[in-house]
Amino acid sequence: MKSSFRMKPLKIGWASVSLLTLIRAGHAGESAVPGQLVVPGVSSGVLLQHYQGVLAPDANAPVGARGEHKPTMAQRAEQGRTLRVMVKHFVLSEPLPGPAAAKAQQIFTAFEGRQLGSADVVRVRNLLNAMLSREMDALTYARLPQQDISDGIVHFEIERGRIGRLELNNRSRVSNSVVSHYLPSNDVGERRNLDALAQMNRRLSALPGIGQAAVSLAPGDEPGTTNVTANITPASPIEGVLLANNSGAPSSGANMVGAQVALNSPLGIGDRLQSTLFYAPPGAQNAVGQGGHTSFAALSYDAPVGYRGTRGGVQYNRVDYTQGGPGDLRELFDGHGSADGIRTYVSHPLLARDDANVTMGASLEHKNLKDSFFGVMSRRRLWTGGASVSGFKAGQLAARPNVVRFDAELKAGQVQVLDVGINDDAAGDLSRSLISRRFAKLSVGGEYLQLIRPGLTFSLKGNAQFSLPRHHLDPSEQMSLGGAQGVRGYDSGLSTVDQGALMSTTLTQALEPIPGLSMSVFYDRGNGQISRSNIAAGGCGCTIPDNLMTVQAAGVGLDYHYGSKFSVSVVYARQIGAVPENQYQRRRAQTWVNAKLAF
Template structure:
């Protein structure tokens, strides 16, 4: 602030704040609010699913042609270690003293095999060996399935040590279980730039299986192109960008990512990320830089700003399988946010420094009702905001009290339900709780293409709130035999509420709660080579009027992405 030019700015600014600061904060984009809209669009990588070949059942057989029935007084099981003999007798439903045919005895063995496989011992087998049963005591042989040799053939850029470390829990003489084998193979295939193929073959001794894992190189370089109209009107709604992924640059299960997004001269964003395997964790660092300039009705105040973000994060896959996943992530972030306004020769720069510690759980699972795919996330953030401008601190003391420590919880849950081969239902709930009034960079927003689509990006940003989206998706017939891909028609309903400030202050006059609703239609096209085009038209329901930019009865959204 240049006080020599404008000594009465603190008084004037305070008067504006007291008379209508809440409305101003709602309408004027800041570095923090611009950063939030971009953070919602992280670049994504794709991994290949591991290929696993499993040997067919091969067990000794006894003749089932004998229809004689014999009195059985007891059962014995050899080779079982995961379950006790008493448990196995109960599982197969044996009744002492009852007469059984050999066919029925084989059925008892099949029940034990089925139970083992339901526990994840997918190679387990139970059979009747040749024996003397004249005394009425029947012996069953249980083969739980154990590893013989485990052989890793690595022909990729990644070091042998990294691949061996991922597979280290699969030990020779250990039981072959679906959950552990699937987890390790998926974790290996999650590493960037490699392909994984594995084969289970009969081992050298009875009851053992050898695991052969072959790792080969995938793509070294990849990326994606993106374009949308999801940006803020005053920094440019039309945006375009690109992401580039460098797989295994050091051969340690690592990934380097560069991302760039721009709307032209009014908004530029760049991000560089590097992550690598660190024991059982993935560790990463990220640097991001944003520059913006406001146009339109804010051009006269020459408002501009920047944001720099430094991040360090750790993640761990608590559950990893084809049907259920859960990861734990912790991150530490530092943000330097700067906003400058100039009117003629007068200027003011407001600078904030934020330090955040974030813990999140993210998961998904599939179920057989439909079938359906579900995802969920919960994130706890503890942070602090330091308003470095003395005038801004004084004004904050008169109003929001956002300076200092805060906590917030954000959550989301979604479900994609298959009704038929061509019809799906989709629902998503997301929201936020806050311990106090938050800075603009930490608020929850209702408007935009990812929430209530009938309102502009950044509309209705507040400390606490929730939004709900309901969709009906229907696959459309192929337009032409010359046009490949899938086209989907989407009918949707969006709704949400927001509490603008956790706690109000005496001079605040604007309404502290808003409720937004909208509905509309959309088209989603999945084309060749993973081309994706999404477009929506949403119209408002109810009497709410957009405040962050000019009101409109409906809004059109477009998004394109193309991996390369």
């Protein structure tokens, strides 16, 4: 039995950029632009569009500070003046960065060497400002000062707007002293801008205890400044989910119920205390798992480390199980066991944008595992360390939104076999060879989501694991090819593998008559090598036929969700091709049910 479990956090980072989001993007009605990908966070471009008049002085207004009382070029145009001048060149008050400079020159080239009126020059300024808002800081803009252009030279002054007063309106469970550390710096020489505010919003919104962070802008106290108020709304102090599914191990309890509860910011620092409980009761199992049961408990605590998005935490897991089956066979087999582990971890965002994210992480873990069969106990102890990277990128293909997700982890460790159990041979050679050994593995995964048309989404998902040395991994470190998260036509009783690959492709259609209902068709495929060690291959270093296996399945699914509170999915999958040699499967098809109720 695989004895490694990981908790799924209640607070989701990029989960809003998901299959559901892509479906919604095509059915958002008046709340979204058709075909536009909905992503969390604040956008500098949107803020600039709404508060354009606040961020920059009106170029059409007279410059009273210099005592100028003559109308500006724009005012002359509005007054019907038709003066036209041969414009030779446009000149900026300061050089722009490479990409912005090239695009500015493209704009200028289209108008240089022509007879231009005041309205034409204002148009050049507007085109220039639109480019600056895309390519540079959102508060950077070009101003057209009062000037004499009889020599054919038009001057633009590059202005860099400033954030003036920054106020805090915090109603969340995270204390003001903590939230204030996330506000953009006001140190001398540092510029606060909309990009810094957007980053502040992302970091604050990710903290447990905060529902949403948003900013409101108002005219500043000085010319060229904007006052900002950071509005922090609270999240629920307690979040929870009730779960029921049939995804457990067939022989020790496939039908499971559970709950996950999280306390948001109990210490007021953006921390989180979370617990998870699962139980497969013996009376709710089928004939294969009759009398079997499994209980799983996990407790974790994580908190910010600094104020730049880094988080660290510790997690404890415990699982106990008893194998089920027909009465006489169950008593003869006498299968039972337990595992507990403690894991510490840290994560840090390398890139955090509304449309892209890259996070790196590191972890250390210690596990104790016990399994008993036929009254003979096997005990192992594992120490592991790993480094990981994960992220996503939102984009478009043929004007339709898509999302690419990826993750990878390199893990190394040592397993110490305290009691080999029934795996020992008469001479004890196997026992001595397995007493202590090192191992390493690489796990990679990825997913591509593409909106084909409103309501229709394509998904391609895959993951793989590679055992780097030729060592047989402990079952807790192996990869599973079957079950609800693998090839869905097979139950999780398939042998786990040292290395292998899974691929799944899915087409999902939203069923418009019933909001929240969707149907999918899919194909799954898995390949794996059960053991990489010479021992499992008979000591010859060769590959035996039943050491490799390929499994395939196809099926349909029906999903329904009611807002974010309730969801249920039913999946029917049927095997394709023959069952691999020495792999027992009671059925040729599987039905998976998963229900969640948030509170």
